[in-house]
Amino acid sequence: MPRAPLPEFSSSVRLKYVKLGYQHLVDNFVTFLSIPVMVAVGLELVRRGPQEIVGLWRALELDVIHILCSVFVIIFVATVYFMSRPRPVYLVEYACFKPPSNCRVPFSTFMEHTRLINSDEKSVQFQMRILERSGLGEETCLPPANHYIPPHPTMEASRAEAQLVIFSAIDDLIRKTGLKPKDIDILVVNCSLFSPTPSLSAMIINKYKLRSNIRSFNLSGMGCSAGLISIDLARDLLQVHPGSNALVISTEIITPNFYAGNQRAMLLPNCLFRMGAAAILLSNRRRDAGRAKYRLVHVVRTHKGADDRAYRCVYEEEDAEGHTGISLSKDLMAIAGEALKSNITTIGPLVLPMSEQLLFFLTLVARKLINPKRKPYIPDFKKAFEHLCIHAGGRAVIDELQKNLELSAEHVEASRMTLHRFGNTSSSSLWYELNYIESKGRMRRGDRVWQIGFGSGFKCNSAVWKCMRTVKTPIDGPWSECIHRYPVHIPEVVKL
Amino acid sequence: MELLWMIATVLFLYSSLSFLWKAFDCRRNQNCYLLDYVCYKPSDDRKLSTELCSDVIKRNKRLSMPDYKFLLKVVVNSGISEETYGPRSIIEGREESPTLDDCDDEVDDCMHSTLDELFHRTGISPGDVDVLVVNISMFAPAPSLTSRIVNRYKMREDVKTFNLSGMGCSASPIAIDLVNNVFETRKRTLAVVITSESIAPNWYCGTDKSMMLGNCLFRSGGCSFMLTNDPSLKHRAKMRLKCLVRAHSGANDDAYSCAMQNEDTDGRVGFHLSKSLPKVAVRAFTENLQALAPKVLPVGELALYVIRGLRHRLRRSKETKAYAGTAVRVNFKSGVEHFCLHTGGAAVIDAVGSALGLNKYDVEPARMTLHRWGNTSASSLWYVLGYMEAKKRLRRKDRVLMLSFGAGFKCNSCLWEVLRDLEDGGAWEDSIQAYPPQSLVNPFMDKFGWVNEA
Numbered sequence: 001m002p003r004a005p006l007p008e009f010s011s012s013v014r015l016k017y018v019k020l021g022y023q024h025l026v027d028n029f030v031t032f033l034s035i036p037v038m039v040a041v042g043l044e045l046v047r048r049g050p051q052e053i054v055g056l057w058r059a060l061e062l063d064v065i066h067i068l069c070s071v072f073v074i075i076f077v078a079t080v081y082f083m084s085r086p087r088p089v090y091l092v093e094y095a096c097f098k099p100p101s102n103c104r105v106p107f108s109t110f111m112e113h114t115r116l117i118n119s120d121e122k123s124v125q126f127q128m129r130i131l132e133r134s135g136l137g138e139e140t141c142l143p144p145a146n147h148y149i150p151p152h153p154t155m156e157a158s159r160a161e162a163q164l165v166i167f168s169a170i171d172d173l174i175r176k177t178g179l180k181p182k183d184i185d186i187l188v189v190n191c192s193l194f195s196p197t198p199s200l201s202a203m204i205i206n207k208y209k210l211r212s213n214i215r216s217f218n219l220s221g222m223g224c225s226a227g228l229i230s231i232d233l234a235r236d237l238l239q240v241h242p243g244s245n246a247l248v249i250s251t252e253i254i255t256p257n258f259y260a261g262n263q264r265a266m267l268l269p270n271c272l273f274r275m276g277a278a279a280i281l282l283s284n285r286r287r288d289a290g291r292a293k294y295r296l297v298h299v300v301r302t303h304k305g306a307d308d309r310a311y312r313c314v315y316e317e318e319d320a321e322g323h324t325g326i327s328l329s330k331d332l333m334a335i336a337g338e339a340l341k342s343n344i345t346t347i348g349p350l351v352l353p354m355s356e357q358l359l360f361f362l363t364l365v366a367r368k369l370i371n372p373k374r375k376p377y378i379p380d381f382k383k384a385f386e387h388l389c390i391h392a393g394g395r396a397v398i399d400e401l402q403k404n405l406e407l408s409a410e411h412v413e414a415s416r417m418t419l420h421r422f423g424n425t426s427s428s429s430l431w432y433e434l435n436y437i438e439s440k441g442r443m444r445r446g447d448r449v450w451q452i453g454f455g456s457g458f459k460c461n462s463a464v465w466k467c468m469r470t471v472k473t474p475i476d477g478p479w480s481e482c483i484h485r486y487p488v489h490i491p492e493v494v495k496l
Numbered sequence: 497m498e499l500l501w502m503i504a505t506v507l508f509l510y511s512s513l514s515f516l517w518k519a520f521d522c523r524r525n526q527n528c529y530l531l532d533y534v535c536y537k538p539s540d541d542r543k544l545s546t547e548l549c550s551d552v553i554k555r556n557k558r559l560s561m562p563d564y565k566f567l568l569k570v571v572v573n574s575g576i577s578e579e580t581y582g583p584r585s586i587i588e589g590r591e592e593s594p595t596l597d598d599c600d601d602e603v604d605d606c607m608h609s610t611l612d613e614l615f616h617r618t619g620i621s622p623g624d625v626d627v628l629v630v631n632i633s634m635f636a637p638a639p640s641l642t643s644r645i646v647n648r649y650k651m652r653e654d655v656k657t658f659n660l661s662g663m664g665c666s667a668s669p670i671a672i673d674l675v676n677n678v679f680e681t682r683k684r685t686l687a688v689v690i691t692s693e694s695i696a697p698n699w700y701c702g703t704d705k706s707m708m709l710g711n712c713l714f715r716s717g718g719c720s721f722m723l724t725n726d727p728s729l730k731h732r733a734k735m736r737l738k739c740l741v742r743a744h745s746g747a748n749d750d751a752y753s754c755a756m757q758n759e760d761t762d763g764r765v766g767f768h769l770s771k772s773l774p775k776v777a778v779r780a781f782t783e784n785l786q787a788l789a790p791k792v793l794p795v796g797e798l799a800l801y802v803i804r805g806l807r808h809r810l811r812r813s814k815e816t817k818a819y820a821g822t823a824v825r826v827n828f829k830s831g832v833e834h835f836c837l838h839t840g841g842a843a844v845i846d847a848v849g850s851a852l853g854l855n856k857y858d859v860e861p862a863r864m865t866l867h868r869w870g871n872t873s874a875s876s877l878w879y880v881l882g883y884m885e886a887k888k889r890l891r892r893k894d895r896v897l898m899l900s901f902g903a904g905f906k907c908n909s910c911l912w913e914v915l916r917d918l919e920d921g922g923a924w925e926d927s928i929q930a931y932p933p934q935s936l937v938n939p940f941m942d943k944f945g946w947v948n949e950a
Contacts, residue, residue, distance in 0.1 A: 154763065217660060
């Protein structure tokens with residue numbers, strides 16, 4: 001007679017509590033260890049009574065010198081310890097560019113313009129299908145030059161867009177923080193697809209009359225993950241220069257990058273990329289610790305460029321007619337997944353609680369030694385972070401990551417809503433998403449945020465922040481007028 | 497209690513020793529050593545002679561006779577020889593419509609040949625590189641040039657890449673500054689920096705005179721160099737970085753717009769060089785020197801400068817006519833033996849040379865570099881250094897000052913200390929014997945000398 005099948009252990013309620021107990025035990029191992037010691041000491045103290053304790057103290061015959069020495073040693077050791085730790089990097093405040101409503105590109109405008117610019121009906125239909133499934137909303141914005149039929153991608157117009165988005169964001173930041181431009185010590189600008197000479201960093205130095213001994217860097221061509229590269233660079237600079245602050249600007253200038261051809265792989269950016277910019281103020285000054293919003297905990301960069309497939313998946317090239325555009329390969333999702341896995345392998349040990357790490361390690365050992373067919377254990381990153389900001393590259397990217405990391409709808413809500421309201425603003429999208437979480441009043445002191453950016457190269461970069469003070473709503477930002485309408489349900493296909 | 501006393505002493509000694517060790521260890525890792533550098537030498541079929549230049553200019557049907565004369569005049573009087581190199585697309589007649597492939601090929605040629613040689617000479621494999629910086633001002637494709645290199649040389653996943661762009665002719669010290677800062681946060685790090693310029697997509701095809709100068713002066717060139725802060729590689733290093741000063745005068749509107757990439761009235765993009773450039777350069781130069789002098793000059797010279805300054809002020813207040821317009825000179829040669837000046841043009845080199853009180857011997861490397869290679873933008877400093885090395889001028893303990901100017905307007909400088917006698921010919925290997933030549937006059941002066949009349 002066949003035995004009844006074994007019950008499904010993984011879904012058993014009892015096992016769930018066992019797992020919970022295991023997690024608490026391993027995570028708070030040191031505390032558990034010290035409890036019996038503390039109890040013993042406490043009991044001993046109570047048993048001996050206060051009189052005996054005072055007597056014991058007198059018997060030690062400590063005079064002033066001994067006490068002073070001991071105190072001195074303790075202070076000395078503590079100072080050495082604190083001095084040798086890396087300087088904390090604080091995010092004092094950040095501001096995102098709020099596009100004006102006259103730059104809006106609702107679906108109808110986009111399709112009308114596309115039909116007038118592009119004579120090839122198949123390309124028009126393709127772009128319509130992309131837009132229907134893109135996850136974008138009706139309020140995303142394109143720069144003024146792209147509203148012309150055909151678009152006017154001159155250098156002057158590109159500079160004008162740069163001035164519009166960057167200066168608005170910086171003005172906003174100055175207003176919020178009372179920052180004096182002459183106080184800025186470090187300036188890092190990243191803009192992938194527009195790199196004039198003199199650089200955008202020189203443009204900012206000129207407009208705000210920054211100091212002549214400023215350390216400025218202009219990164220270009222580094223893709224949608226360049227925002228975190230800038231943060232990494234600013235962090236390194238802040239480690240070296242005490243008492244400094246750094247202004248980081250992340251943006252993407254859309255004007256010069258309109259693709260005028262018919263190659264399908266190159267039409268996608270036209271449909272997805274939208275105007276945006278973010279200005280971030282970082283500082284390592286102790287006096288800013290009180291008013292800072294976040295503290296930077298980790299930045300992990302992963303570059304998959306050594307693999308030819310990964311290198312070619314987001315590639316700027318010319319089509320047969322000589323039009324330049326960015327071609328996105330069909331492998332993009334798979335490559336993004338692989339890049340994320342590599343990044344997670346590095347960041348996992350840094351952020352995961354001991355319980356998850358132990359489980360991961362044990363299952364890895366089990367797979368290697370006992371049973372290779374066993375499913376790999378995917379660490380529960382939800383235990384390590386309260387909020388996630390995934391680069392809003394496109395609906396497919398967010399879906400893929402949600403599946404890979406086993407995330408709930410709430411975890412990816414910020415990304416989806418940012419894609420809907422602002423489109424793919426490239427490197428600044430992570431900041432719009434963070435602003436969404438804050439606007440919803442979900443950001444509490446002690447919360448940890450994980451920002452993940454993907455970009456051409458192929459790179460996957462992560463940053464981990466810890467919230468230092470609860471952010472009270474309502475907040476002044478790009479979401480201020482529309483946050484009450486969010487979250488919205490985004491259908492699979494919006495019929496146009 | 498003696499025991500407590502002993503314990504306290506032991507703890508105190510231990511903490512102070514470990515603190516001192518940490519400080520010493522930090523200092524060991526703060527040095528930035530230049531392991532090696534390789535300057536780019538394009539193939540001979542890319543040589544841009546005056547005759548070829550003239551043909552290229554003639555191809556631009558929009559130019560009138562006065563424009564043609566002006567351009568040819570600049571070329572003939574530029575101090576540039578027949579041996580400088582241009583991009584293939586221009587030589588082959590595609591200067592008006594370079595393709596993305598042309599730009600990629602130009603950049604690849606430079607980066608790959610210099611990097612291959614650099615890795616070969618240092619014996620270090622690409623997989624050991626921790627930091628990669630590329631600075632090419634006027635070409636920034638996606639994926640970036642750093643990704644291009646990571647792909648070709650199969651570098652590690654955790655390599656830190658930085659692609660600097662738009663930072664002009666003075667970007668070399670900026671890249672070094674970036675690497676130096678990263679070095680101070682990590683131990684035993686190896687960095688590779690590639691500096692070059694992209695000429696192919698930036699040839700100006702219009703009629704605006706201020707934008708045509710770039711065509712006459714900029715030439716193909718580049719350099720890859722390897723830096724490290726690993727003290728165990730010190731014995732193989734050529735130089736050690738002593739200090740670096742950056743001065744950005746972009747806050748001033750004239751300075752910001754004096755060297756700018758813009759569209760002309762016909763909508764063609766070109767690099768505009770305004771007439772106020774020399775004045776702006778002087779101002780930026782002064783600012784840089786003010787910060788550089790205390791770091792570079794010996795105390796004696798600084799004291800002398802203060803005394804001379806006071807004396808000058810006193811004299812000036814008494815006899816205004818005689819001393820009006822004269823400035824107190826600082827003798828930079830007391831703190832620096834060799835000067836690598838940016839080869840922006842003959843006038844720039846002469847002006848900087850006289851401001852620093854340099855003689856013909858001191859500016860010879862820069863002048864000869866301009867003659868042999870033209871203005872190769874950010875990499876020019878390395879060709880000048882190469883000249884000095886090929887001429888066996890660089891001896892142990894000598895100090896080398898690199899000084900460059902660039903759009904923004906920036907003036908950046910860095911001081912190196914030579915660690916051992918250097919003798920590599922490098923890119924100058926086959927031509928150093930012919931330098932300095934008897935005359936720097938363009939051999940086509942006879943043929944095109946008529947442009948100097950009228």
